Amino acid sequence: MDQLESSTSKDAVWRSRLQRHAQSGKTIAAFCRDESVSTATFHIWRAKLAAAGAHSVTPAQPATFIDLGAVKNTAGVTPAACPPTPTTSPAGIDVRIDLGDGIVLTITRR
Known part of the structure; x- marks a missing residue:
């Protein structure tokens, strides 16, 4: 698997994870504990995907x-x-x- 494909795959995994967190109603700490990821990594990916989303065109509600x-x-x-x-x-x-x-x-x- 090349680097671009790996990055896209990680993006998809984290987008899914962030969506699950938003729907879970749990605190970030509790959610990260259940997902076995660090809260620092959670915050890094949330910021990274938010910045990427700011540059992409998404239809307004x-x-x-x-x-x-x-x-x-x-x-x-x-x-x-x-x-x-x-x-x-x-x-x-x-x-x-x-x-x-x-x-x-x-x-x-x-």
């Missing part, structure tokens, strides 16, 4: 809910508490949110 606040249609007047982004017309309210990557969310109330 999608927002499950975005509170836009209350929007009232009061004859074209936007309440002071509401942001000026909604446009009002006699037909209703249109809200457009640019989500990035060319995706625009449009909410219309008629």
Whole structure:
């Protein structure tokens, strides 16, 4: 096994180990004792993989809910508490949110 393959294999083992620790609810000391690894090695690998992760592109978690606040249609007047982004017309309210990557969310109330 060459050095790159060995390094990749160790990375995978430690990623798995760190994930198991996060799900275990145990302290680092207790988890390391159960896994037969030193706490120093645990901290070194956690820092190493965190630094490597900072340089890689990982998809962000999608927002499950975005509170836009209350929007009232009061004859074209936007309440002071509401942001000026909604446009009002006699037909209703249109809200457009640019989500990035060319995706625009449009909410219309008629």
